Amino acid sequence: MASGGSEQRTTMLDAIEQGIRTFEGIDASGLDFSRLDLTGISFQRCQFAGCDFTAATLNETRWTGCRLGGATFRSVEALDSQFEASDLANTDWSRSRLARTRFTQCKLTGANFAESGLIGTEFAECLLVSTFLPKVSFRNKTLLRMDFSDAELRECDFRDATFEDCSLRGTILRNCRFERADLRSCDLGALDLAAAATLKGAIISRSQATDLLSNFGLQVL
Numbered sequence: 001m002a003s004g005g006s007e008q009r010t011t012m013l014d015a016i017e018q019g020i021r022t023f024e025g026i027d028a029s030g031l032d033f034s035r036l037d038l039t040g041i042s043f044q045r046c047q048f049a050g051c052d053f054t055a056a057t058l059n060e061t062r063w064t065g066c067r068l069g070g071a072t073f074r075s076v077e078a079l080d081s082q083f084e085a086s087d088l089a090n091t092d093w094s095r096s097r098l099a100r101t102r103f104t105q106c107k108l109t110g111a112n113f114a115e116s117g118l119i120g121t122e123f124a125e126c127l128l129v130s131t132f133l134p135k136v137s138f139r140n141k142t143l144l145r146m147d148f149s150d151a152e153l154r155e156c157d158f159r160d161a162t163f164e165d166c167s168l169r170g171t172i173l174r175n176c177r178f179e180r181a182d183l184r185s186c187d188l189g190a191l192d193l194a195a196a197a198t199l200k201g202a203i204i205s206r207s208q209a210t211d212l213l214s215n216f217g218l219q220v221l
Contacts, residue, residue, distance in 0.1 A: 027046070051072070055074070058073075071088070078098050101122075108126055109130055134154040147167045181199075
């Protein structure tokens with residue numbers, strides 16, 4: 001489908017009614033898709049920047065190489081959906097249901113997941129800088145190239161997780177659990193005492209321990 005202006009929404013919905021399930025290269029930036037049922041639709045290299053998907057049904061949708069920066073996903077239902085290599089910066093997912101949804105190689109800088117249902121939601125190789133992310137279980141997961149810098153994580157479960165080439169620099173950790181988490185390949189930044197206490201039970205390297213103590217003005221001899 002070719003890109004277009006305000007008529008793009010109607011054109012896309014007409015195509016869905018005609019049985020088209022895959023859309024490639026469309027530009028629907030800034031349009032209103034709130035409360036629509038888009039179940040099972042696939043989008044490839046599409047432009048949805050600034051779109052409103054409030055209360056839409058996005059179950060089993062697939063988004064590959066899409067640009068969705070600034071889009072609103074409040075109160076959506078997106079069960080078993082997949083977002084791959086897509087720009088989702090500054091998106092609002094508050095009060096949404098995202099069970100078993102997977103984000104892979106996505107830019108989620110500044111995204112807001114407040115009050116969202118995230119049971120079984122997975123993140124892999126994502127940029128989560130300054131993201132608000134509550135109650136996600138990463139237990140027993142291997143986290144590869146995950147950047148949580150300056151994010152606010154609440155009640156996330158990292159028990160027995162392995163961090164590989166990740167960052168927790170400047171991350172706000174509220175009531176998170178790190179027992180037996182392997183942080184030896186993670187950039188911890190300059191932890192304050194409260195943040196260090198949150199990491200209780202985690203595994204760190206000798207050099208990380210030295211850096212941590214030096215942040216508190218202590219010397220290791």
